[in-house]
Amino acid sequence: xxxxxxxxxxxxxxxxxxxxxxxxxxxxxxxxxxxxxxxxxxxxxxxxxxxxxxxxxxxxxxxxxxxxxxxxxxxxxxxxxxxxxxxxxxxxxxxxxxxxxxxxxxxxxxxxxxxxxxxxxxxxxxxxxxxxxxxxxxxxxx
Numbered sequence: 663x664x665x666x667x668x669x670x671x672x673x674x675x676x677x678x679x680x681x682x683x684x685x686x687x688x689x690x691x692x693x694x695x696x697x698x699x700x701x702x703x704x705x706x707x708x709x710x711x712x713x714x715x716x717x718x719x720x721x722x723x724x725x726x727x728x729x730x731x732x733x734x735x736x737x738x739x740x741x742x743x744x745x746x747x748x749x750x751x752x753x754x755x756x757x758x759x760x761x762x763x764x765x766x767x768x769x770x771x772x773x774x775x776x777x778x779x780x781x782x783x784x785x786x787x788x789x790x791x792x793x794x795x796x797x798x799x800x801x802x803x804x
Contacts, residue, residue: 668717673714673717673718674714676717677710677714680713680750681753681755684755688709689709689727690756691705691757692706692708692724692756693705693757694706694758694767695761696760696761696762696774697746697747697761697762698762701773701774701776702774702775703743703763703767703773703774703775703776704768705775706724709725709732711723711725712724712725715732716745716759717745721735721736721743721745722734722742722745723735736764738798738799739766739793739798739799740764740765740798741764742765743759743761743763743764743767746762747759747760765792765793769795769799771791771792771793771795771798772792777789
């Protein structure tokens, strides 16, 4: 079950202490981590609207710099992220969300986006592929 119950007033107070000014388009870096294993799942960006939606719904939302729009993790794949903890860094210009990952975090089918490990001078894929992107995204975009 996602973390819910934050009022609009509390969410607004949280957003007001965050520093969105350091990156173009008023974005803030977001690190998303598995709340049990602490494995890093995603590094992405959020604008104020994405942070508010995440805090309001309990599901992770991000801002896509390439598509220039808000997106809810899992909206196409069904692989959602349920928020368990929210942490900010000392400057309040980066957020760390600890989540329960439902399915895979990576759009390429792996549990984490960080599945390429440097080994003897080359990157090697670590981890098992959980789904085939062409099958999942084609099926869910109809």
